[in-house]
Amino acid sequence: MTAQRSTISPRHKARNRVVIFFHRIGLPFGPMHLLTVPGRKSGVPRTTPVAPVVVAGERYIVQAYPNSDWVKNARNAGGGVLTRGRRAKAVDLVEVPKEQREPVLREFPGQNPRSVAAFVRNGLVGSGSPDGFAAAAPHVVVFRATPRTGGAS
Template sequence: MKTSSEIDRLRRKLRPFNKVIVGLQRCGIAIGTMHVLSVRGRKSGQMHSTPVSPLTVDGVRYIVAGFEHADWVKNVRAAQVGELSKGRKEQAVKLTELPREERAPILRAFPREVPHGVQFFVRTGVTAGPDPESFAAAADRCPVFRVEPIQS
């Protein structure tokens, strides 16, 4: 696992990339499995957006976080609702965090369902390797949110 200063440096490096992804999505350009999750900030009350790659396991959609102390994770925990968009398609969603003991099967599926996201988890030290069991072993430190559409 990386130190907190190494994680902070990585987060700073990711900000410009995240802004590009969010900007492209808002222009209607969807990239791979990337979506944009927008959630109301727990302090500011303003909407904040971050790129995510949802995965589907047994017909249910999930979002996996690499850093449990990331601001977007804290905002999701506080708001429990948000907006998930891909390109110009938007959907209001309810986000429910899974208990630690229920995360392993979803994390085990991550390398198969979101292969382009595997290197991020390995490079940041979140997982020991790219294999499904390394992902399952990270269940204590990788929040997983069930994504359910909110009917308008």
């Protein structure tokens, strides 16, 4: 599979705004968290909903949309704030090398089944199975999110 251009529809942009609103008033739902990273050009904080995956006690954030600005911003900033409801933690974001992404991606559909359809629809994975996700390792970006020492909590 080759990654396509970003396909975030107006409907999904509206859904993201609703998810952000509920988190900010302290009502998170599902596996969703908010990731806030500074814009790479403006420096203005940008927030996007993400569905982390936990593997061997480590938290990972997976790109669901091709050419996502949050991925470019995270690469540039190297960190951000991960929020669930009213609990926020500063995190370092380290991009996982392509050859190490497979185990994380294999876990994604089991931990975030409602998010699987977006990956298939966007052309990032060939199927919603664990094997389909693992096969997408060369072109699906994954970040390890580790708590920043001395950061916000």
